[in-house]
Amino acid sequence: MxxxxxxxxxxxxxxxxxxxxxxxxxxxxxxxxxxxxxxxxxxxxxxxxxxxxxxxxxxxxxxxxxxxxxxxxxxxxxxxxxxxxxxxxxxxxxxxxxxxxxxxxxxxxxxxxxxxxxxxxxxxxxxxxxxxxxxxxxxxxxxxxxxxxxxxxxxxxxxxxxxxxxxxxxxxxxxxxxxxxxxxxxxxEAQLQYFNQSGALNESMSDVFGSLIKQYHLKQTTDQADWLIGAGLFTSKVKGVALRSMKAPGSAFDDPVLGKDPQPRHMDQFVNTFEDNGGVHINSGIPNHAFYQVATRIGGFAWEHAGRIWYQALRDARVKPNASFLAFARVTLDVANTLYGAKSPERQAVKDGWAAVGIAL
Structure with a gap:
């Protein structure tokens, strides 16, 4: 962040x-x-x-x-x-x-x-x-x-x-x-610019890898993981569980002091703002939830297939510094096709996962 x-x-x-x-x-x-x-x-x-x-x-x-x-x-x-x-x-x-x-x-x-x-x-x-x-x-x-x-x-x-x-x-x-x-x-790698959708992608990539690092350390499958970012950071005085939820963006906290988690989970809820570098911390909930959708549709250990697709996409020259959500999503679909095949469950999971957040491929 x-x-x-x-x-x-x-x-x-x-x-x-x-x-x-x-x-x-x-x-x-x-x-x-x-x-x-x-x-x-x-x-x-x-x-x-x-x-x-x-x-x-x-x-x-x-x-x-x-x-x-x-x-x-x-x-x-x-x-x-x-x-x-x-x-x-x-x-x-x-x-x-x-x-x-x-x-x-x-x-x-x-x-x-x-x-x-x-x-x-x-x-x-x-x-x-x-x-x-x-x-x-x-x-x-x-x-x-x-x-x-x-x-x-x-x-x-x-x-x-x-x-x-x-x-x-x-x-x-x-x-x-x-x-x-x-x-x-x-x-x-991609050097994603820290503004608007490319900035939200930048934030989301860090959430994806941060969650995968924890899951790998704990040897958790997709259904065992909590998909939270920052669990434990709040004291018991705060009404919340973490800074963000990839499983359910917008639900991580609702507190009199901190306010309510503002993250959207779908493009219908995309927040247009000039604050927060164009909403980089807020709108990252959308690609975060897309990754959650992809990983859980594939199942097993998220770092093995979904994570590899995201990592290879981040390194792909077609992902430009000003990449939009749609541009990145298209690369992930192509990477899944290259790694696992046109009729693979992985490619279908990528297509369906992005569709679940309102990005059609």
């Missing part, structure tokens, strides 16, 4: 801006203060990214996809830092690859989440890290004070502790970690 537009200069944040706006409007004084501070900090990061001043000019980055492409076997390289409630990145080194658990739950959840994401792409799609060239994965935890967000800034992951009132720690959901890192896969 990104805080701003521009695929090369985005900061992809966990919390959609409409949630922070609702908290600032409806929350208690302390909740409102935390939301406004989070929005202010996110705006500062956006400005730094757009001006080219962010990043880590004070230290040398490990060579990655941008520098070295290698056919060698994928090898995990994880590094976890703590900002110790400051706003300085990357912070103090706490756990490096191969070291034992630190005892800090956020450090260890981040370490495990980065590892689960790496393993998924390596083992299922033979991808060498998120850039397919061995990118070292880094994360900073305990960022800021009561910081209600987490983000991927094209260099590393950053996690806030949450305020303890509305949000738990932001390392708590594996699918959220997978979602954020998967923005890096999209950056490397």
């Amino acid at each position: 990104s805080c701003d537009h521009g695929h090369r200069h985005s900061i992809f944040c966990v919390l959609p801006p409409y949630l922070l706006d609702e908290i600032a409007r409806n929350g208690t004084p302390s909740q409102r203060q935390a939301a406004l501070k989070t929005k202010s900090m996110d705006h500062t990061f956006r400005s730094l990214r757009l001006s080219g001043l962010s990043g880590r000019s004070t230290r040398t980055l490990t060579p990655s996809a941008a520098a070295v492409a290698s056919p060698v076997a994928a090898v995990k390289r994880r590094t976890i830092y703590s900002a110790n409630q400051t706003e300085a990145l990357p912070g103090t080194l706490v756990r490096a690859e191969g070291q034992a658990a630190s005892g800090d739950v956020m450090v260890d959840e981040a370490y495990d989440g980065l590892g689960a994401t790496f393993d998924f792409f390596a083992e299922i799609y033979q991808r060498n890290s998120i850039d397919d060239a061995g990118l070292a994965l880094e994360a900073t935890v305990h960022f800021g004070k009561d910081y209600n967000n987490a983000f991927w800034n094209s260099v590393q992951m950053v996690f806030g502790d949450g305020d303890g009132e509305l949000f738990n720690r932001f390392t708590i959901s594996l699918d959220v970690i997978g979602h954020e890192l998967s923005h890096g896969v999209t950056e490397d």
